Amino acid sequence: NAKLARAEEMVEELERTCASPLERLRQLADAMEVEMHAGLASEGGSRLKMLLSYVDSLPTGDEEGLFYALDLGGTNFRVLRVQLGGKEKHIVKQESKEVSIPPHIMIGSSGELFGFIASELAKFVAAEGEEFQVFDGRQRELGFTFSFPVRQSSIASGTLIKWTKGFSIEDAVGADVVEELTAAMDKQGLDMRVTALINDTVGTLAGGRYYDQDVTVAVILGTGTNAAYVEKANNIPKWHGLLPKSGEMVINMEWGNFKSSNLPITEFDRALDEESLNPGEQIYEKLISGMYLGDIVRRVLLKMAEEAELFGDTIPPKLRVPFILRSHDISSMHHDISPDLKVVATKLKENLGVINTSFETRKMVVQVCDIITRRAAQLAAAGIAGVLKKLGMDPSSVNHQRRVVAIDGGLFERNKVFKNCLERTLSQLLGEEASRFVEVTLANDGSGVGAALIAASHSQYS
């Protein structure tokens, strides 16, 4: 069957163009390290912004009191309250509420966005139980996780550099997002102070540190991807301010914007980028993160439908709809262990309106999911290896210090193939000796609880 053979050939071709052998991944890790140096040396010195977070004290575990967090960075935002009990008790109680952001707000005006957020926050505070207690006479304090590139000048201020991940609100670019939020809270009559503006990576680092003082790197693998780590203040030439007491500063890398000629970029990635809201930007993120994986797969399947009649002699119209396949669809098809790939059949039917797929077709769909997912995991591992190298974890010169990488995000948490592939690749890149000192942990909800913890460690009353 000529069509089947053509389809198989296309899968092989995809496999070849996506291939990321260890040698290539090592070069990517090196390139990441080089870019990190360049980004720390001067403003605009690299595609990696290497942003100063102004977080110079990470939580110790002793923090006490009631703190709030607001997490904005994906399709949902969340509000949280966390009652901290100090050394032994840690988190005594927490509550949160998740709200999905209406699509028109994601591309509307700044006033609408922050107005919407502040009104949800006000409702959340109004519904508070008595088991949550602010210390007498104190103002409520909030950590604001805003997971977009922001240029900060202090712990509680920062201007938006650009939107990513499907947001596009022009009048917010260049504005101080803390001022915007504060103004919106005032309008709601909500007496609350934003004590820290952070990125979800920084929150993840804080959340990890709260329980394990060896956490030095945090990575997000969810809708988007990014990383943060603890840098010595002396290693940041572009910083001319006062050195913090701790001698350290958390750096938000904004690594999603990484790019290198060694990245295995295909025609599908190029088309996705060109048609995206931010062409030419966030190239690494577009190869890795959950927002894009499904659409890369869709583009591959569309070409296979056009050139090899993968789904019969007509092309399923839904296959032309951008972002109709999502990363959790890819996960479930990819993890289908039924002998006849029943889940794949169901997903194809539900998402693409394709019925009566042959076993061969389903198998090829799984292969495509596999190739795209593994490439993502391997590239993420290369990035982590690069950061660890910058921190002195080099296979050729192991410094015998335990390092923990805290990872948060739905892609890492829920796609087991992705998770396993990332961990295996990272070990291979670090080598046996260095691997013994590196641990990867799932740090759940750094962007939520982590933000409340930083609000506590930077409280106006402490």
Ligand code: ADP
């Ligand atoms: P965010 O980056 O928006 O904070 P989360 O960490 O909450 O994201 O993770 C949600 C994202 O994770 C989704 O947008 C999706 O890309 C990805 N995701 C969710 N569920 C799965 C899944 N089962 N398999 C793979 N990816 C998933």
Ligand code: MG
């Ligand atoms: Mg998140």
